[in-house]
Amino acid sequence: MxxxxxxxxxxxxxxxxxxxxxxxxxxxxxxxxxxxxxxxxxxxxxxxxxxxxxxxxxxxxxxxxxxxxxxxxxxxxxxxxxxxxxxxxxxxxxxxxxxxxxxxxxxxxxxxxxxxxxxxxxxxxxxxxxxxxxxxxxxxxxxxxxxxxxxxxxxxxxxxxxxxxxxxxxxxxxxxxxxxxxxxxxxxxxxxxxxxxxxxxxxxxxxxxxxxxxxxxxxxxxxxxxxxxxxxxxxxxxxxxxxxxxxxxxxxxxxLGIRQHGPDIISCPTCGRCNINLFDIAEEVEQALMSNPLPIKVAIMGCVVNGPGEAREADIGIAGGDGKGILFKKGEVVSTFPQEKLVDALLDEIGKMKIEE
Ligand code: SF4
Missing domain, CATH: 3.20.20.20 (Dihydropteroate synthase-like)
Known part of the structure; x- marks a missing residue:
């Protein structure tokens, strides 16, 4: 907070x-x-x-x-x-x-x-x-x-x-x-x-x-x-x-917590524990959500050390594994996806959130 x-x-x-x-x-x-x-x-x-x-x-x-x-x-x-x-x-x-x-x-x-x-x-x-x-x-x-x-x-x-x-x-x-x-x-x-x-x-x-x-x-x-x-x-x-x-x-x-404007994307810097291409994933998500007005917190995390915790605290997020990642939404695991399908799966879920709002 x-x-x-x-x-x-x-x-x-x-x-x-x-x-x-x-x-x-x-x-x-x-x-x-x-x-x-x-x-x-x-x-x-x-x-x-x-x-x-x-x-x-x-x-x-x-x-x-x-x-x-x-x-x-x-x-x-x-x-x-x-x-x-x-x-x-x-x-x-x-x-x-x-x-x-x-x-x-x-x-x-x-x-x-x-x-x-x-x-x-x-x-x-x-x-x-x-x-x-x-x-x-x-x-x-x-x-x-x-x-x-x-x-x-x-x-x-x-x-x-x-x-x-x-x-x-x-x-x-x-x-x-x-x-x-x-x-x-x-x-x-x-x-x-x-x-x-x-x-x-x-x-x-x-x-x-x-x-x-x-x-x-x-x-x-x-x-x-x-x-x-x-x-x-x-x-x-x-x-x-x-x-x-x-x-x-x-x-x-x-x-500074003064205004909300579109998604707040948090992503880890990666380290030797990261086994997915998080830089590309984070970049793709950032570009895709650039003009999205939804004030949600999106977590893009490289591994299961801090990943699931951060991803669970966010409205939606992913935590990387070995060439794959777990998608979380509102604290619940949605599913595990191979790396190449992760971004689409995340964006699909965010799309549904838009409809739900
Ligand atoms: S979440 Fe995992 S991969 Fe990312 S910095 Fe932390 S330990 Fe490293």
Whole structure:
């Protein structure tokens, strides 16, 4: 049993039809890496993200064409879209008018207070949220001087300043992220910030890296923050297909016992006692269950030492023998199958569970 995490209560806002903060579940976000103006490619990627369970998607809006593409994209997808804007306040307004469900801005690079106010008024008029994205790479000069560099406290001061600015301009729905590319500063910054505000927090480690370093940094950073009860939406950043970000995001939430999303597959690392090809079996099962929504625990174990015990504790599982395996379901032995029939037998039984649910 995973110990329960007491989530810090934040203000509830909405991103399209997704509730964020308050008592809402932590939601999983990602960001497309297509050219947003390429509507067909962007829609195709968002559909793959939806299939993986992504709940909110962000798209880059570097120019007018990308901003206006949002209206065509929105008509063909089901999840809310956040427009990512830098430097040009007019693009934020154009994206909101094209139907974006939220705007991600860094007020520091949007320009004068008057321009920021124009964006706030537009967001309120369209009843959409603004995420303030504080990033270790783009802190205000005076804050950098005051703290002699990019420290967690410096990042928090920038976040609080920007929240106060947007709220003084009348913004109704706000969310904040405060990301550094290293885990220690990111965790420290979120911990400090959550003591100072009840604004919903979007959690991630920025520019986390390729698959292995990215998964490790994101899992540690996001995991440590979530385990303190902090975080309302998460995004894993990987230099990879964004679908991988969504999968890793849900694995983090599942591992912490925060959310259930599809099967939880446990498998042993194998050792000298394993006499079946468990690597292939585990891989095949993982691929086959990738988009299965059933929240079940599946055990794939190499032998009878820990195998039957784990397999019995799971909803369904297999324990390997010599070129064969025992299939267990809800603590009962279903049957013994030769290795080549094991995966099909397991998937057949899982299929029946689906019908039973
Ligand atoms: S379940 Fe069996 S094969 Fe797998 S690691 Fe444990 S002892 Fe080794």
């Amino acid at each position: 995973v110990p329960e995490i007491n989530r810090k209560k934040t203000r509830r806002i909405t991103v399209g039809d997704v509730a964020v903060g308050g008592t809402s579940p932590v939601s999983v976000q990602s960001m497309t890496n297509t050219f947003t103006q390429d509507v067909a490619a962007t829609v195709a990627q968002i559909k793959r993200l939806e299939e993986a369970g992504c709940e909110i998607v962000r798209v880059a809006v570097p120019d007018e064409e990308a901003a206006s593409a949002i209206s065509s994209i929105k008509g063909r997808i089901s999840i809310p879209v956040i427009a990512d804007i830098h430097f040009d306040y007019r693009l934020a307004i154009a994206a909101a008018e094209a139907g974006a469900d939220g705007l991600r801005i860094n007020p520091g690079n949007i320009g004068s207070k008057k321009r920021v106010k124009a964006v706030v008024d537009c967001a309120n008029a369209h009843d959409i949220m603004i995420r303030i994205g504080v990033n270790s790479g783009s802190l205000e000069k005076d804050i950098l001087q005051k703290y002699n560099g990019v420290t967690a406290i410096a990042m928090v001061e920038s976040a609080v300043r920007n929240i106060e600015l947007l709220e003084s301009l009348g913004l109704l729905q706000v969310k904040v992220s405060i990301k550094a590319s290293d885990v220690a500063r990111t965790v420290a910054a979120y911990s400090l910030l959550s003591e100072k505000t009840d604004v919903p927090l979007h959690v991630g480690v920025t520019e986390a890296g390729g698959l292995y370093p990215g998964i490790v940094k994101s899992s540690l950073g996001i995991g440590m923050i979530l385990s303190q009860g902090i975080g309302d939406t998460i995004r894993v950043s990987l230099t990879r297909d964004p679908v991988e970000e969504v999968r890793v995001g849900f694995e983090i939430l599942k591992a």
